[in-house]
Amino acid sequence: MLFAGQGSQHKGMGAEVFARYPGLVAFASDLLGYDLAALCTENPDGLLSRTEYTQPAIFVVNALHGFEHTHREDRRADCYLGHSLGEYNALLAAGVFDFETGLRLVAKRGELMAAASDGGMAAVLGSSEEHVLKVLADHGVDGVDIAGLNTPSQLVIAATPPVLAAALDCLEEAGIRATRLRVSAPFHSRYMEPARVRFAEFLTGFTFAEPATPVVSNVTARPHRAPETARLLAEQLVAPVRWTDCVRSLLDPDDPLEFTEIGGTALTRMVHTITSGG
Structure with missing residues (x-):
């Protein structure tokens, strides 16, 4: 089972499941201090696009859809995998x-990430990580981090504003397609280190159980283990999302991969691209 992350939010999300889980929705609203259902279905003042609101909203809606799917299908997945959030x-x-x-x-994660600024991200299409890094190096552009490896031909870069602008210029000159993402900071890069430190401190107040079902880590592309969960969740803020490697870790030539995506369709398209060798 795949769970979508930030970017999957949209006005009206969760409307079909909120009424079936009124207790959880009310609990989440009380904990967060605002009406979660109204946020998701009405998007007042465009708040749903702000990271500190986006992340809790997606988490709750994904959770409810996950509960719904498990109850409806009366079976659990053999493995869980989520993209970033x-x-x-x-x-x-x-x-x-x-x-x-x-x-x-x-x-807390959304709060810390929303507080970060001074940077941005861009999706780079049709080129490998090695080729993109070589082009940037050849043009003398330094300070760009690979923030996501979504498919063999789709990656995400992150940097400060002037560095990102220079990177986009040289990629365009090299004939490589790249598009700025509508985000407020260079997530999953070295520039999130202050947020990582604060989040790591926050995580010390929690205890994590061993997964009852394997969960593949975005950071390592290997299954989570309880002693490492806190460290990996903090590290995720500064490390690239290794989605391609995560999916490949589940592939078995003798057992075709079957999966369900919760929260959107973007991950499904990525998985099809990865499994087809594209």
């Missing part, structure tokens, strides 16, 4: 922490 839903589904703990973690 979605990894928290994967850990929740695997019993590493409960709903309240997950929501507290995500609310």
Whole structure:
């Protein structure tokens, strides 16, 4: 089972499940200090696009859809995998922490990431990590981090504003397609180190169980283990999302991969690209 992350939010999200889980929705609203259902279905003042609101909203909606799917299908997945923020839903589904703990973690994570600034990100299409880094090096552009490896031909870069602008200019000159992402900071890069330090301190107040079902870490592309969970969740803020490696770790030539995505369709498209060798 795959869980989508930030970017999957949209006005109206969760409307179909909120009424079936009124207790959890009310609990989440009380914990967060605002009406979560109204935020998701009405998006007042465009708040749903702000990271500190986006992340708790996605976490709750993903969780409810995950509960719904498990109850409807009457079976659990063999493995859980989430993209960035979605990894928290994967850990929740695997019993590493409960709903309240997950929501507290995500609310703090969103707060710290929203406080970060002075940078941006861009999606780079049709080129490998090695080629992109070589082009940047050849043009003398320094300070760009690979923030995500979504497919063999789709990656994400992050940097400060002037460095990102220079990187986009030289990629365009080299004939490489790149598009700025609508984010407020260079997530999953060295520039999130202050947030990582603060989040690591926050995580010391929590205890994490061993996953009842394997959860593949975005940082290592290997299954989570309880002693490492806190460190990996903090590290995730500064490390690239190794989505391609995560998916490849689940592939077996003798057993075709079957999966369900919770929260969108973007991950499904990525998985099809990875499994087809594209």
